[in-house]
Amino acid sequence: KVQIENRGGNSYEIYDMNKITESSDPIRNKEEVLILTPIARFYPQYWKNLLELDYPRNLISLGFIVPSSKDGAKVHRELRNAINAVQKGPGDKRFADVKILIQDSDLSSGQSEAERHKFSAQKERRGKLAATRNTLLLSTLKPSTSWVLWLDSDIVETPSTLIQDLAEHNEDVLVANCFQKQGDKLTPYDFNSWVDSQTAQELASHMDRDEILLEGYAELPTYRMLMAKIYEEHKDPSTIMALDGVGTTALLVKASVHRDGALFPTFPFYHLIESEGFAKMAKRLGHGVYGLPYYLVFHHNE
Amino acid sequence: KVQIENRGGNSYEIYDMNKITESSDPIRNKEEVLILTPIARFYPQYWKNLLELDYPRNLISLGFIVPSSKDGAKVHRELRNAINAVQKGPGDKRFADVKILIQDSDLSSGQSEAERHKFSAQKERRGKLAATRNTLLLSTLKPSTSWVLWLDSDIVETPSTLIQDLAEHNEDVLVANCFQKQGDKLTPYDFNSWVDSQTAQELASHMDRDEILLEGYAELPTYRMLMAKIYEEHKDPSTIMALDGVGTTALLVKASVHRDGALFPTFPFYHLIESEGFAKMAKRLGHGVYGLPYYLVFHHNE
């Protein structure tokens, strides 16, 4: 599907996009997966879990973006050590490609106000995070990528078959259900995966163009159906539901959805931003957006 | 600014985005330029003009996307021949990188209806062209790219200093004025670069969410100020004007504008699509959008 010629450092590549499949059997079809993680803190468990993913490493590329702050420099060091250990190891254990970006703006600016203006701080923070995700995506997506897995840096436990489990459903956009674990106790964590409600649409219809709806704020109840609240034990993990908003904790996206132009809005888009705005944009482009209410991944316990 | 290690085909790259400058002196600062062209027809004069650009080739990457039709296959052959002649030639005459993508959908579908539904055909056509541009951009932009030059395949004549002339203004988004030439006679060609009008905004305010405004249709006069109509001879070519819509005939964009998430909307975005929607999105993200009314580039004469 790809022809690459390299003449003394000058490359000339031809890609037939018709042959870049995005199928329910990604391993058999040798589909390339790009795992993207904006990372403000390095959790060894995140890395351990990533290394345990049971998908051919030579088909996996990794992309990270770290803040250009002192904290970011620390994350960068930790990440480099972790990556070096793998990429200097045996050839068949190496990832196809690893890119680290040091971002040119710092998200944390203005976070001192977080306590005073919780809602508005969140709006600014998620807007900047959206731009950070877009920068990461636009700098790492290759013509040959079939799938993009968005995996937040604080996701410390997933099934090792995460990629193929999600891809198997062959949906354009599919998100797992993200919980926290304390011993045996499970607590819903990610409230960005939801089904829209009449109340939320009603609220949005009276809003200024620049206002946004955010989930999980008592001062603005939306009565959306949250995927995190639907989870029950002993249900079929392959059960699928249609969603209107998604989170990025563990989100699989067909690369063609991003290539069509579905990104993370940094500005209010239908009164939504970042990953929730992404779901809206993907739908606006005619793609399907789904979630797996009974398929769990676990967020670091704060 | 970039650290690349390559261990037996497995690469590991670190990019400090703070060091990727986008300056008014791009040659001195060794800034990488990505020239992007969706191409449905190969014009030898386009290629000739491209080769005459007076910017260091080792800093230029080229990206093309061709339709996956019979016509596209012909374009592909012509393009390959042209590229091979350069990339097999002397090392210092080669472009840093050339990518050709064969798109997975064909724009021409539905074009048989063009005569019956001119306006609506245009809406579908430009929507698909937007997705084609997004695919090209998302597959070719590198972390190290400073500037993206959108150059349509039917632009057959530009100043050889096009890149540095546009970059010199150091604007986020800057478009040249596109004309046709017949002997000495100049005719305005690209009507997508404009300043919004009260009439157009009034029209838009009464439209359905899915309707779009297009420039140059007698049945829907917008009274926007068209940059093409402002041109006069013997004026200062470095004169700059603020715009609300832009065309892509010769359009220079800071890579960070795209990285922030400004793409070509395939769906009505503030009742605009494709390059006009891109201008709106760039502005929505806080970027400046400008044009050079007295700086001409020339479109093939149909």
Ligand SMILES: Nc1nc2c(ncn2[C@@H]2O[C@H](COP(=O)(O)OP(=O)(O)O)[C@@H](O)[C@H]2O)c(=O)[nH]1
């Ligand atoms: N590069 C970068 N990543 C960030 C920044 N802030 C958060 N992140 C990452 O973005 C993802 C989501 O952020 P997080 O704080 O976990 O959000 P929450 O769990 O939804 O409250 C995680 O992977 C973070 O590590 C930042 O300033 N820069």
Ligand SMILES: Nc1nc2c(ncn2[C@@H]2O[C@H](COP(=O)(O)OP(=O)(O)O)[C@@H](O)[C@H]2O)c(=O)[nH]1
């Ligand atoms: N890949 C691809 N490019 C196309 C297609 N149709 C047009 N283009 C290119 O898109 C650009 C703009 O199209 P063009 O027909 O010149 O538009 P106009 O001059 O504004 O009417 C040109 O570079 C075309 O070669 C298509 O179906 N596929």
Ligand SMILES: [Mn+2]
């Ligand atoms: Mn988190």
Ligand SMILES: [Mn+2]
């Ligand atoms: Mn044209």
